[in-house]
Amino acid sequence: MRTTDMNLTRLLEAVAGGRRPTTVAMFRQARRYRDEGRFEEAAELVARGLELDPQNVVGHLLAGSLHTVFRDMDRAKAAFERVLTLDRTHPRALLGLARIALEEDDRPRCLELLRKALERYPDFPEAEALLAVVNNTTPLPRVRRAPITIRPDRLRMPAERHELLIARIDATLLLAHPRLARSEELAGRTAQLCRLAAALAERARLGELDYGVIESPAETTYLRADGDIVLALTFDRDVEMPAALAHLDRIWVNCRAELASQVA
Amino acid sequence: MNVAEDQAGMTLLGGSRGRDLRQVLQDLLAVDHVSGGLIVAPDGLVIAAALPANVHVEALSALAATLGRELEVRGQRQRRGNFQLGHFAAGNGTVFLGGTPVGFILLLAEAEANREKVRQALRSAIESVRQAFRR
Numbered sequence: 506m507r508t509t510d511m512n513l514t515r516l517l518e519a520v521a522g523g524r525r526p527t528t529v530a531m532f533r534q535a536r537r538y539r540d541e542g543r544f545e546e547a548a549e550l551v552a553r554g555l556e557l558d559p560q561n562v563v564g565h566l567l568a569g570s571l572h573t574v575f576r577d578m579d580r581a582k583a584a585f586e587r588v589l590t591l592d593r594t595h596p597r598a599l600l601g602l603a604r605i606a607l608e609e610d611d612r613p614r615c616l617e618l619l620r621k622a623l624e625r626y627p628d629f630p631e632a633e634a635l636l637a638v639v640n641n642t643t644p645l646p647r648v649r650r651a652p653i654t655i656r657p658d659r660l661r662m663p664a665e666r667h668e669l670l671i672a673r674i675d676a677t678l679l680l681a682h683p684r685l686a687r688s689e690e691l692a693g694r695t696a697q698l699c700r701l702a703a704a705l706a707e708r709a710r711l712g713e714l715d716y717g718v719i720e721s722p723a724e725t726t727y728l729r730a731d732g733d734i735v736l737a738l739t740f741d742r743d744v745e746m747p748a749a750l751a752h753l754d755r756i757w758v759n760c761r762a763e764l765a766s767q768v769a
Numbered sequence: 770m771n772v773a774e775d776q777a778g779m780t781l782l783g784g785s786r787g788r789d790l791r792q793v794l795q796d797l798l799a800v801d802h803v804s805g806g807l808i809v810a811p812d813g814l815v816i817a818a819a820l821p822a823n824v825h826v827e828a829l830s831a832l833a834a835t836l837g838r839e840l841e842v843r844g845q846r847q848r849r850g851n852f853q854l855g856h857f858a859a860g861n862g863t864v865f866l867g868g869t870p871v872g873f874i875l876l877l878a879e880a881e882a883n884r885e886k887v888r889q890a891l892r893s894a895i896e897s898v899r900q901a902f903r904r
Contacts, residue, residue, distance in 0.1 A: 702864070706859035722851065
């Protein structure tokens, strides 16, 4: 017998106190493991439980949750969809699918799923918090917008920046420097990121978002946003944070002045 | 079959401090002017939380997990590398968010907090969780 099977056998015996475990007991224990951050053990129990009881809603829901933890979003999606075939308005499955839809940039689907979850459970703070952000992300009809041209030379961009991006909060790209094939997509993701960060700060009772700093291995992105515009500046990691924030502030002021001059 | 290893490529390193996520959060809450925090799985499930009384854990955890995933997806799609940590400064304080293999660590810091100190503490916590849940 493989070591992992022996471990699982011991685990199952422990769950059942020496008796043959029921799937209810297995999923209950799996949930405990998951809640304690013992994801591998939880996943083993859920897989074994679903082999014994493939129609179990709780099992598929736990599977969806655990696939999400392991960033296996295709399998998470399949598990949550399976839950909905068994219980078509299960709020946790709807919420799980709504999150995945948001990641896939499918906002209409995300909205539909969140609304369905809230119809079933109106007191569902997680769904309500996400709905508030997603509602705010639905693009406004672009035909109503006057065209805006921002001249890069008016912004006084620092030479050491990698990339500059200015977008409307509804994700309409206003300026990307340099302009790349992925700039439109980046505008959408950056605007969404700013809306989420602003909502997070508000829910944490910290007030209005001032700026954001996102660190990745090679570079750091600095963000500013208000209810209208998003600015993102990306630098190499070796640029000091105070210097980068000073650049961000200066470009923000210049950008707002440029936009104000066009409105006037 | 070891489902977890087969599905996620994660390896358990027994006895590592970063494995105890509640303790990781407790250690971070000891940093000066950190007023609260939580550790949330990518699906929004709260693993550990200690928040000020006027902050609702459910809404905050949902937004933290969604923002964390947004940062991960952005990193992958834009080829910017794995998201490590971010902070978002607001009028009355700062939200710090760090990415780990098992989810996200969120900290709330008061306006008086030394951001660099909190950032370093969070970075070190992220590293210990990464070591414990090494992929």
